[in-house]
Amino acid sequence: MENLREQWLILISTPVYVAIILLEILLTNLHLKKTYNWKEVGVNLYLMLLNSGIDLAFRIVYLAILNYFYQHAIITLSEGVMYWLALLLAEDFLYYWLHRFDHHIRLFWAIHVTHHSSEELNFTVGFRSSVFQPLYRFIYFIPLAWLGFSPVNIAFMYSATQIWGIFVHTELIKKMGWLEYFMVTPSHHRVHHASNPKYLDMNMGMFLIIWDKMFGTFQAELPEEQYGKIKYGLTTNIKDLNAVNLVFHEWKNISADLTKSDITFKDKLGYVFGPPGWSHDGSRMTSQQMRNHEAGLVEKMKVEQPENSSHLTLVPQLVGTQHPHEI
Numbered sequence: 001m002e003n004l005r006e007q008w009l010i011l012i013s014t015p016v017y018v019a020i021i022l023l024e025i026l027l028t029n030l031h032l033k034k035t036y037n038w039k040e041v042g043v044n045l046y047l048m049l050l051n052s053g054i055d056l057a058f059r060i061v062y063l064a065i066l067n068y069f070y071q072h073a074i075i076t077l078s079e080g081v082m083y084w085l086a087l088l089l090a091e092d093f094l095y096y097w098l099h100r101f102d103h104h105i106r107l108f109w110a111i112h113v114t115h116h117s118s119e120e121l122n123f124t125v126g127f128r129s130s131v132f133q134p135l136y137r138f139i140y141f142i143p144l145a146w147l148g149f150s151p152v153n154i155a156f157m158y159s160a161t162q163i164w165g166i167f168v169h170t171e172l173i174k175k176m177g178w179l180e181y182f183m184v185t186p187s188h189h190r191v192h193h194a195s196n197p198k199y200l201d202m203n204m205g206m207f208l209i210i211w212d213k214m215f216g217t218f219q220a221e222l223p224e225e226q227y228g229k230i231k232y233g234l235t236t237n238i239k240d241l242n243a244v245n246l247v248f249h250e251w252k253n254i255s256a257d258l259t260k261s262d263i264t265f266k267d268k269l270g271y272v273f274g275p276p277g278w279s280h281d282g283s284r285m286t287s288q289q290m291r292n293h294e295a296g297l298v299e300k301m302k303v304e305q306p307e308n309s310s311h312l313t314l315v316p317q318l319v320g321t322q323h324p325h326e327i
């Protein structure tokens with residue numbers, strides 16, 4: 001019965017996805033904007049298939065682990081409106097932290113980076129999954145099972161909020177009025193996919209933006225005349241789009257860093273568990289350092305060219321070209 005619920009969700013959401021993608025293609029063509037890059041779309045769908053395959057194969061294992069904690073739950077909950085509301089809030093909160101750690105620990109960034117590697121933003125990028133995330137996502141949801149939420153309901157709620165998570169990958173919808181206050185919107189998620197320093201590692205939420213506002217990772221999308229155009233993708237984009245490289249390129253970078261001859265064990269830990277962009281000799285920059293660097297440049301411009309201080313659009317590009325370090 002419960003499994004049926006998730007199947008219904010897939011049955012209903014699939015034609016909706018197809019419809020919004022077709023609508024997006026139609027509208028972008030009508031507005032004579034750049035159309036879909038079909039090679040990128042192919043990559044997005046390929047990564048989705050890989051992710052779904054791993055999720056399906058591993059599902060029996062993670063549901064069993066969650067079930068163990070559910071059997072030892074500290075509370076017996078009965079399903080009602082409050083139950084589903086609490087599950088939505090708690091799961092979205094835990095996903096926020098999963099996503100935040102994915103961005104701040106290089107080992108997990110190496111998995112999540114595929115979701116950010118597209119230089120375009122359209123609905124199909126929502127399907128460009130972090131292929132191996134299903135192998136560890138459930139760990140974040142263990143507290144839910146231990147609190148008395150059934151594993152099947154946890155999986156169902158994740159799939160349900162993910163529908164919204166896919167919907168926010170678009171340039172078509174500018175702002176969503178009062179929803180901007182508490183929901184993750186396309187405007188918020190455009191910021192999340194941007195490589196401009198001020199936007200890096202911001203807006204981690206899947207369904208609600210309140211967690212970012214509470215924990216200091218919220219950044220509104222700024223008008224182009226104030227901060228320049230959004231540049232999607234990574235601070236250094238991947239040239240080789242072959243399937244293996246797309247999924248494993250950051251693993252290769254980690255392994256290259258670990259085999260450096262002049263580094264200590266502590267440095268090695270830094271290369272695996274430190275933030276992306278960390279280096280033992282300071283030759284790269286983390287996103288925080290890029291932000292600080294950009295802020296420094298802005299201050300310098302204000303002092304040196306006060307008449308131009310309102311035109312800061314050159315700054316992101318300047319930072320990108322001077323320090324082409326992938327984060």
Ligand SMILES: [Zn+2]
Nearest residue numbers: 099103112115
């Ligand atoms: Zn992300």
Ligand SMILES: [Zn+2]
Nearest residue numbers: 115126169189
């Ligand atoms: Zn995204």
